[in-house]
Amino acid sequence: MFDVTEFQARCRAAGLALTHQRQVIYQVLMQARGHPCPEVIYEKVRKRIPSISAGTVYKNIKTFLNAGLLCEVTLHHGTMRLETNVQPHHHLVCTGCRAIFDVDSNEVDEVQLRRKPPKGFLVNGYKIEFYGLCPGCRKRQ
Amino acid sequence: MFDVTEFQARCRAAGLALTHQRQVIYQVLMQARGHPCPEVIYEKVRKRIPSISAGTVYKNIKTFLNAGLLCEVTLHHGTMRLETNVQPHHHLVCTGCRAIFDVDSNEVDEVQLRRKPPKGFLVNGYKIEFYGLCPGCRKRQ
DNA sequence: CTACGTGCAAACCATTTGCGACACC
DNA sequence: GGTGTCGCAAATGGTTTGCACGTAG
Numbered sequence: 001m002f003d004v005t006e007f008q009a010r011c012r013a014a015g016l017a018l019t020h021q022r023q024v025i026y027q028v029l030m031q032a033r034g035h036p037c038p039e040v041i042y043e044k045v046r047k048r049i050p051s052i053s054a055g056t057v058y059k060n061i062k063t064f065l066n067a068g069l070l071c072e073v074t075l076h077h078g079t080m081r082l083e084t085n086v087q088p089h090h091h092l093v094c095t096g097c098r099a100i101f102d103v104d105s106n107e108v109d110e111v112q113l114r115r116k117p118p119k120g121f122l123v124n125g126y127k128i129e130f131y132g133l134c135p136g137c138r139k140r141q
Numbered sequence: 142m143f144d145v146t147e148f149q150a151r152c153r154a155a156g157l158a159l160t161h162q163r164q165v166i167y168q169v170l171m172q173a174r175g176h177p178c179p180e181v182i183y184e185k186v187r188k189r190i191p192s193i194s195a196g197t198v199y200k201n202i203k204t205f206l207n208a209g210l211l212c213e214v215t216l217h218h219g220t221m222r223l224e225t226n227v228q229p230h231h232h233l234v235c236t237g238c239r240a241i242f243d244v245d246s247n248e249v250d251e252v253q254l255r256r257k258p259p260k261g262f263l264v265n266g267y268k269i270e271f272y273g274l275c276p277g278c279r280k281r282q
Numbered sequence: 283c284t285a286c287g288t289g290c291a292a293a294c295c296a297t298t299t300g301c302g303a304c305a306c307c
Numbered sequence: 308g309g310t311g312t313c314g315c316a317a318a319t320g321g322t323t324t325g326c327a328c329g330t331a332g
Contacts, residue, residue: 017306017311039296053314058297060312092258107256111269115248117233120276128252128269135261158286158331180321194289199322201287 014067094134155208235275
């Protein structure tokens with residue numbers, strides 16, 4: 001699951017100091033189910049380091065994003081949804097409670113743009129979001 | 142482009158009063174290039190109705206969303222990105238400047254989940270987001 | 283005339299920033 | 308020992324809310 005040695009190595013590779021706070025934040029991120037937002041992370045981290053500040057959590061999340069240790073679920077502005085799964089994959093989103101589930105790349109067919117993208121746009125990849133209702137929200141309706 | 146009569150009809154159908162503010166907001170939304178956030182809309186509306194308040198714009202955007210006159214680009218929390226194109230379609234997102242372009246459904250292949258979604262999840266549809274760099278951001282790099 | 287819509291101002295929440303103190307390397 | 312990191316607290320930015328007044332139906 002969480003491998004300190006590997007985390008150390010990755011930090012060193014990125015030129016980042018290996019602080020206790022960072023280890024805990026990363027560990028919490030890895031162990032978090034779903035695709036937590038920074039606030040949730042902050043809450044969980046605070047259980048282990050009560051004195052930690054929100055600023056530190058936000059700063060380190062940004063640092064991890066820059067270092068490629070973390071991914072943002074979408075690129076749109078707003079509340080971040082995070083995941084340590086850096087491998088390309090897709091998402092299944094509940095339109096009711098906005099829960100997010102992972103869908104492996106090999107579970108869906110390859111997609112290709114039939115036409116050329118607009119003048120000069122360079123396409124690097126894509127993500128698919130499937131929408132629907134999770135079991136809980138289905139019952140509630 | 143903007144058809145007052147149709148807007149009237151849609152408002153009546155949804156049981157909404159036809160106010161001047163609403164007409165201007167909707168018109169601005171329709172004429173807006175890209176996928177504007179509420180703030181941008183607010184700015185543009187304010188040029189025509191300087192006395193309008195941000196609250197009114199936000200309230201009406203919510204109203205339009207409920208009435209199905211408007212779509213949110215993503216379901217994730219945070220800053221809204223809006224579009225009046227209610228037809229299903231996909232997006233091309235610039236990872237540099239976060240600009241969003243539309244991609245018509247018939248420009249990409251149909252996608253199917255190869256495996257069953259998690260226990261009891263009911264899938265209604267999907268959206269594809271292509272990522273890349275727009276011409277402007279390509280130059281800048 | 284009455285319910286719905288508007289403007290205003292304050293509140294809210296997530297996130298960012300600046301800075302002095304502290305810890306990793 | 309010096310740069311990078313932390314904690315704190317204040318600032319910011321987007322969005323929401325409550326309420327008194329105004330207007331569409």
